[in-house]
Amino acid sequence: NAGVTQTPKFQVLKTGQSMTLQCAQDMNHEYMSWYRQDPGMGLRLIHYSVGAGITDQGEVPNGYNVSRSTTEDFPLRLLSAAPSQTSVYFCASSRLGRTEDGYTFGSGTRLTVV
Amino acid sequence: ELKVEQNPLFLSMQEGKNYTIYCNYSTTSDRLYWYRQDPGKSLESLFVLLSNGAVKQEGRLMASLDTKARLSTLHITAAVHDLSATYFCAAHNNNDMRFGAGTRLTVKP
Numbered sequence: 001n002a003g004v005t006q007t008p009k010f011q012v013l014k015t016g017q018s019m020t021l022q023c024a025q026d027m028n029h030e031y032m033s034w035y036r037q038d039p040g041m042g043l044r045l046i047h048y049s050v051g052a053g054i055t056d057q058g059e060v061p062n063g064y065n066v067s068r069s070t071t072e073d074f075p076l077r078l079l080s081a082a083p084s085q086t087s088v089y090f091c092a093s094s095r096l097g098r099t100e101d102g103y104t105f106g107s108g109t110r111l112t113v114v
Numbered sequence: 115e116l117k118v119e120q121n122p123l124f125l126s127m128q129e130g131k132n133y134t135i136y137c138n139y140s141t142t143s144d145r146l147y148w149y150r151q152d153p154g155k156s157l158e159s160l161f162v163l164l165s166n167g168a169v170k171q172e173g174r175l176m177a178s179l180d181t182k183a184r185l186s187t188l189h190i191t192a193a194v195h196d197l198s199a200t201y202f203c204a205a206h207n208n209n210d211m212r213f214g215a216g217t218r219l220t221v222k223p
């Protein structure tokens with residue numbers, strides 16, 4: 001049981017480049033989400049999805065796109081990278097509803113935009 | 115808008131001592147989470163608190179929730195070095211989970 005798998009683990013981009021961060025889960029979780037973690041600010045929600053074909057914006061969605069074509073996958077796209085997007089990105093999944101299960105987080109992607 | 119404040123942000127403890135981390139949130143939340151993060155690692159779920167008065171314990175850590183005061187606490191009993199990490203609380207409402215800034219705990223011998 002792999003849980004939540006994120007790729008790549010590290011990435012360096014030049015300003016203006018685009019890329020996709022991959023996230024896959026094998027727990028049949030309905031809910032998937034993307035967070036960014038910056039020093040001293042905790043984690044901030046970028047986008048989330050409650051099921052295939054359904055996505056919504058979180059706290060800091062600008063500059064990012066998502067789609068959810070399957071239950072398992074939830075890729076995050078940076079359309080035109082900016083230095084302000086340098087961060088550690090975490091994907092997380094969970095069952096829907098008031099469950100006592102916590103969110104399961106991936107191992108993270110450390111992105112540097114130069 | 116749901117906002118979460120944690121304090122203290124930094125905590126240096128002696129082994130064997132007790133301490134409490136506080137987590138306040140600004141609006142209605144349907145559940146409260148506590149997570150642990152080791153340096154360079156992902157987040158590990160510690161506790162999920164669903165209702166007023168909920169108390170959960172695991173080893174030297176105990177979490178509680180007071181929904182009327184919009185306050186959760188994480189109490190550390192007889193700290194040991196292995197508890198050194200950053201601890202986050204997160205309040206959840208309507209598919210939106212907001213995190214506190216984290217408490218960096220260092221336990222010294």
